[in-house]
Amino acid sequence: MSGRNCLTIVLAAGEGTRMRSSLPKVLHPVGGQTLLSHVLAAAPGGAGTSLAVVVGPGHQAVADEARRVRPDVMTFVQDERLGTAHAVLAAKEAIIRGADDLLIAFGDTPLISADTFARMRAPLRAGASLAVLGFHAHDPAGYGRLIVTDGRLTAIREDADASPDERRMTLCNAGVMAFDGRTALRIIEKIGNTNSKGEYYLTDAVGIVGDMGLTAAVIETGEDEVRGINTKAQLAEAEQVMQARLRKAALDAGVTMVAPETVFLSADTSFGKDVTIEPYVIIGQGVTIADGAVIHAFSHLVQASIGRNASVGPYARLRPGTSVGEGARIGNFVETKAAVLEAGAKVNHLTYIGDAHVGANANIGAGTITCNYDGFNKHRTEIGEGAFVGSNSSLVAPLRIGAGAYIGSGSVVTKNVPDDALAVGRGQQTLREGWAKRFREMKLLARKQKTG
Numbered sequence: 001m002s003g004r005n006c007l008t009i010v011l012a013a014g015e016g017t018r019m020r021s022s023l024p025k026v027l028h029p030v031g032g033q034t035l036l037s038h039v040l041a042a043a044p045g046g047a048g049t050s051l052a053v054v055v056g057p058g059h060q061a062v063a064d065e066a067r068r069v070r071p072d073v074m075t076f077v078q079d080e081r082l083g084t085a086h087a088v089l090a091a092k093e094a095i096i097r098g099a100d101d102l103l104i105a106f107g108d109t110p111l112i113s114a115d116t117f118a119r120m121r122a123p124l125r126a127g128a129s130l131a132v133l134g135f136h137a138h139d140p141a142g143y144g145r146l147i148v149t150d151g152r153l154t155a156i157r158e159d160a161d162a163s164p165d166e167r168r169m170t171l172c173n174a175g176v177m178a179f180d181g182r183t184a185l186r187i188i189e190k191i192g193n194t195n196s197k198g199e200y201y202l203t204d205a206v207g208i209v210g211d212m213g214l215t216a217a218v219i220e221t222g223e224d225e226v227r228g229i230n231t232k233a234q235l236a237e238a239e240q241v242m243q244a245r246l247r248k249a250a251l252d253a254g255v256t257m258v259a260p261e262t263v264f265l266s267a268d269t270s271f272g273k274d275v276t277i278e279p280y281v282i283i284g285q286g287v288t289i290a291d292g293a294v295i296h297a298f299s300h301l302v303q304a305s306i307g308r309n310a311s312v313g314p315y316a317r318l319r320p321g322t323s324v325g326e327g328a329r330i331g332n333f334v335e336t337k338a339a340v341l342e343a344g345a346k347v348n349h350l351t352y353i354g355d356a357h358v359g360a361n362a363n364i365g366a367g368t369i370t371c372n373y374d375g376f377n378k379h380r381t382e383i384g385e386g387a388f389v390g391s392n393s394s395l396v397a398p399l400r401i402g403a404g405a406y407i408g409s410g411s412v413v414t415k416n417v418p419d420d421a422l423a424v425g426r427g428q429q430t431l432r433e434g435w436a437k438r439f440r441e442m443k444l445l446a447r448k449q450k451t452g
């Protein structure tokens with residue numbers, strides 16, 4: 001932007017005690033991705049930008065997640081949780097390197113957009129030393145209030161320190177701030193900890209800017225974009241906003257959903273053209289759905305790729321590592337895991353296919369189970385192209401069924417089956433002519449003798 005380079009610091013230290021969870025707060029998911037990953041994805045990237053994340057002590061998982069999303073990220077540890085200004089100074093080394101714009105964002109505000117980060121930088125170009133992101137909160141409790149006097153932002157008052165009059169104000173601090181890099185460090189280092197919590201509040205920067213005769217600006221945005229997440233209830237609210245966005249984006253991209261409000265998507269779900277998703281479908285992380293595919297009602301998909309014109313469900317469960325080929329069909333009450341189904345394969349009813357490869361156009365009958373686990377290890381099942389597996393067969397892995405082979409219904413198959421062979425592994429059927437008739441007559445006679 002206008003040749004100004006930019007450093008973004010994302011604050012992600014802290015346990016998030018009010019989440020009542022052993023998982024660090026910023027690793028909770030919204031739209032199938034961590035809170036932190038959404039913020040990092042929206043932060044300025046590319047030439048002239050750099051990125052830092054401040055994590056809590058022992059929170060290696062948070063640093064790892066940051067690097068997964070943005071491999072170029074610098075990470076810093078805030079040893080003690082002494083407040084948001086203290087957290088920014090944990091990344092002092094990065095600030096000292098010098099950036100024209102310094103953006104501060106919170107790792108617990110996942111709905112923020114790239115556009116808003118860009119808007120925040122504009123007042124700096126116009127001469128402001130600080131820009132603060134504000135919004136009108138439906139329920140402002142817990143947020144810092146922006147104190148605007150005569151059209152000028154003069155202070156931010158934290159909820160705990162606010163007077164009853166101030167508490168009634170609804171213009172709140174979203175948490176994102178943009179500092180002019182030339183004065184940022186001087187301002188932040190002046191912040192003290194004389195407030196009811198004894199913390200170093202980044203929000204005190206506003207008053208200091210005024211004292212220094214510099215100006216602070218407010219950029220406003222809608223509440224949905226800046227919901228901060230401190231509790232599980234707020235996490236659920238953010239999920240609703242995220243799902244509404246994802247559904248709208250899917251509809252805009254041409255996905256057909258008759259009841260989009262019942263469909264749950266992930267931020268990384270990708271759709272081809274003419275995809276249909278029926279009601280009550282849950283799509284977790286890592287799902288791609290190609291052109292013309294239909295996901296029928298009540299299906300659950302995670303880390304799965306669905307080929308062109310394939311059909312999944314109703315009531316299908318596709319677990320990680322599933323790949324459904326072009327035109328293939330997965331029917332009701334079918335579970336798959338680490339399973340590749342080539343084009344035109346059919347697995348239509350009541351089946352488990354795990355650690356398996358199913359060749360093109362193979363037909364897997366109702367009730368087939370790949371017995372992939374012996375209590376210690378997982379084993380693979382290979383089913384050749386065009387093979388036909390009769391209903392209610394148990395395929396005991398490791399196992400290879402050749403191309404074009406037939407498996408008789410009800411078989412327990414433990415030995416490899418060559419191409420084009422028939423394997424039948426079940427009890428022999430016996431037949432007694434007239435037995436049923438004789439049996440009935442005998443029973444009827446016995447009944448008559450008893451009652452007569």
Ligand code: UD1
Nearest residue numbers: 011012013014081082083084087107108143144173201228
């Ligand atoms: C903060 C703001 C408040 C704003 C609200 C918006 C301050 C003092 N208050 O309040 O004005 O309305 O966000 O959601 O800035 N963090 C650290 N180290 C710390 C403290 C916090 O890394 O020592 C991180 C947290 O992990 C979190 C973020 O900073 O991601 C915000 O901290 P949090 O405690 O959630 O602040 P709020 O009380 O929500």
Ligand code: CA
Nearest residue numbers: 108228229230
């Ligand atoms: Ca918060």
